[in-house]
Amino acid sequence: MYTFTDRGDRSITLRPEGTACAVRAYLEDKLHAGPQPVKLYYTGPMFRYDRPQAGRFRQFHQFGIEVFGSNDPAVDAEVIAMSMDFYGRLGLKNLELHINSVGCVKCRLVLRRELQSFFRKRYDDLCFNCKNRFEKNPMRILDCKETQCIDSGVNAPTPIDCLCESCSAHFEKVKKHMDLINIPYIINHRLVRGLDYYTNTAFEMMAPDIGAQSSIGGGGRYNGLVETCGGPPTPGVGFALGMERVILALDRQRVAFPGTVGPDVFVVTVGQVGSDEAFKLLFKLRAAGFSANKDFLNRSLKAQMKYAGKAGVRFVVIIGEEELARGVAMVRDMVTAKQESVILDQIAVYLTKRKSEV
RNA sequence: GUGGGUGUAGCUCAGCUGGUCAGAGCACCAGAUUGUGGCUCUGGGGGCCGUGGGUUCAAGUCCCAUCAUCCACCCCA
Incomplete structure (x- = not known):
């Protein structure tokens, strides 16, 4: 995490993600006292200290x-569906949606036991980190990228194997709701979230060809988090996406970005x-709701047209000597290249009419 | 935190083994078209060659340091 000491000698850490912030908002503003469920969104800068x-x-x-x-499994599916819909509307293709369930606290106790008894025999084959994980958090061994750990974990018990009856039913219903709205998914037994407040559904979206960091978004259920943060026991589920990675994926897939829009x-x-008349007209047009601009570099007519x-x-509205003398301006449609003269006072009205035709 | 790559015009880059090496394309500006954009042609402006040391008669070119940036490892609550 990006932590530093400020001038008041206080230790400052820049937020690494938004879920905890949302939980705090939920608690501080006592949203749990109002109608449930509460649906929130956020967007903003986050920070990490890793090398870029x-x-x-x-x-x-x-x-x-x-x-x-x-805690309705349909909400898990709703959250996943919304995120997939977002990517789809942007034009991203070939995304992989991985889902898994890590169950509740009880399930994870079972899983922990199962994993430890499984890996105890293979302990010596584990990498340095996983030897530590064996005691601390054996579930994370499933998630390890070291080949030795992947190999020795081939037939390891999976989180789904250890789900209790209600968590198993929850996962089945999540899948059912995904099927109801035709969202394809891949069950990934190695997709885990290590912290205690994560429960049940975990999911992640991957984009091919954007480098080593292929995840463009993910989330899951965290039925223990609100309570961990000091609130009442409250189920929660959420999703977050990294905008830079989404942009990277759009770029790699050559999805056309919305072009920059010029003034009207x-x-x-x-x-x-x-010049004076043009300046006045500029503000009349803006007041009428157009985005408008003019030359401020004393450029030639030709250069202004080019620009x-x-x-x-x-x-383009052209105001020259001839037009001024007649109290009109030439209005040129840059697409059709047709132009006609319009009385100066009528230009905003004229353009409003023309704009609505398009 | 670790390893490697790259820093030359606004952008993308070329510059061999040190000696016309300050270049190209695009972009920008102007003119051809004396009041009309897109296409074309002609011309033009613009670079402490990342920064600081060093080697050498001579350094974008070699060496060291430093900064920046990119990629990967690590990590990913």
Whole structure:
């Protein structure tokens, strides 16, 4: 975590994720006293201290959702579905959705026993870290990327094997609800969340070809977290995605980004004559709800047109000597290249009409 | 925290084994078109070659340090 000492000699840690923040909001604002369930979202910068690499930044941005107050497996499916829908709308393809269930505290006690008895015989084959995990948190051995640990864990008991009756039923219902809305998933027995407050459903979305950090989002159920944070026992389930990784995936999949949108109108002047009128018109147009711009570099008519073309504006309003004398301006449609003269006072009205045609 | 790669124009990069090595494309600006964008052509501006030391007659080019950046390892509550 990104921890440092500030000038007041206080130890400061920058938040690494948003769920705990959402829980605090839920408790501090006493949302648990209101109607349940409570659905929240957040977005903002998060921080880590790891060395940066592809898809991993010291400062990054997450979007996340949390649902407090319901243990209904349909909500797990709803949260997963919402996140998959988000990726789908962006245009991402070939994502893998991995799901698993780590059960409740009771299930994990069973799992812990089973795993320890399984790995006790293979203890010497485990990597250094997993030898420590054996006592501290054997579930994490399943998650280890070392080949020796993967090999020795081939027939290891899985979290799902150790689910109690109600947790097993919960997982079945999550899967059923996923099937009801046709969301394909892969059951990944190695997908675990190590902390005690995680319960039942765990899931993760992976994007191919974005480097070593392939996860673009994930989440799960945390029925113990609110209580751990000092609140009443409250079920919760949530999801978070890393926006930089989503952008990376969009980039790799060559999904077209929404282009930058230019102003609606660009006001072109010829020489100094039309300049004052153009400035006034600029603000009239803005007041009428258009985004509008003009030249501020004393550029030639041609250069202004060129600039307007590059900026992708739809309409150019040309005010020159001839137009001024007649109290009109030339309005040019940059797409059709057609232009007509419009009375100066009527330009906003005219453009409003033209804009609604498109 | 560990290992490796890369720092040259706004961007992407080329610059062999030190000696016309300050370059290309794109972008930008201007002109061709004296009041009309996109296409084309012509011209132009712009670089302490990341920074600081060192080696050498001579350093983008070699060495050291430093900073930045990228990739991977580690880690991922």
